[in-house]
Amino acid sequence: MIANRETMGKILFTEEQIRKRAEELGEEIARDYEGEEVILLGTLKGSVVWMADLMKEIPLDVKIDFVSASSYGSATSTSGVVTITKDVDMDLFNKHVIIVEDIVDTGTTLNYLKEYLKERNPKDVKICTLLDKPARRVIDLKPDYIGFTVDDLFVIGYGLDYDQKYRNLPYISYLENNE
16 A cells, blocks of 8 residues: 555544544635635645645635645755746636645745735735644744644645655654655
C-alpha cells in the first residue's frame, strides 16, 4: 500500500475529524457571506482533498478555480522565491475570494499569492487552511479560517505530500525523519 510506513508518526487528525471541521468552517463561511457568491481558489496540488470536503459544506453559490504557486519545489524548506506555475482562469473583479490552502507554514507563498490576487480588484481575499503551523511563520500572516493548528512537524496525508507521496492517506500524520 504505502511505502516507508515505518517513517510515519502517529495519526494527528482522522478523516472524521477533518470532515467535521470542514462542516464547521462551511457554516462559518456561510454566515460571513450570507446571500453572496464566493470563489474558492484552491492551491494545487495539496488543497484538492480539503477543498472538496469544504465546498460541500458551504450552502452558498460557490465557484471554484485553481492556482499553483510554490516556494518549495521538491525541497522540504522554502527557497523564499515564489513562482506561479498555473494562474487563475476566472475574473476576480468585485468577487469574494477565499484561497483554500492545505497548510500555512512560513507564509511566504500565501502572502505573495494574496497580494498578487489583490491586483485583480476582488471585493476581498481571505484564506482558509486545513492546517496552520505558526511556529514556522516568517511573514506576519494569519489565516481567516483554520482547520487545525499543528506543531512544527513535516505533515503528510489528506493532500499533503513529501516529494509527491502520501497525498492519498485518508488522515493527517507526519514523517518522523525525512532525510
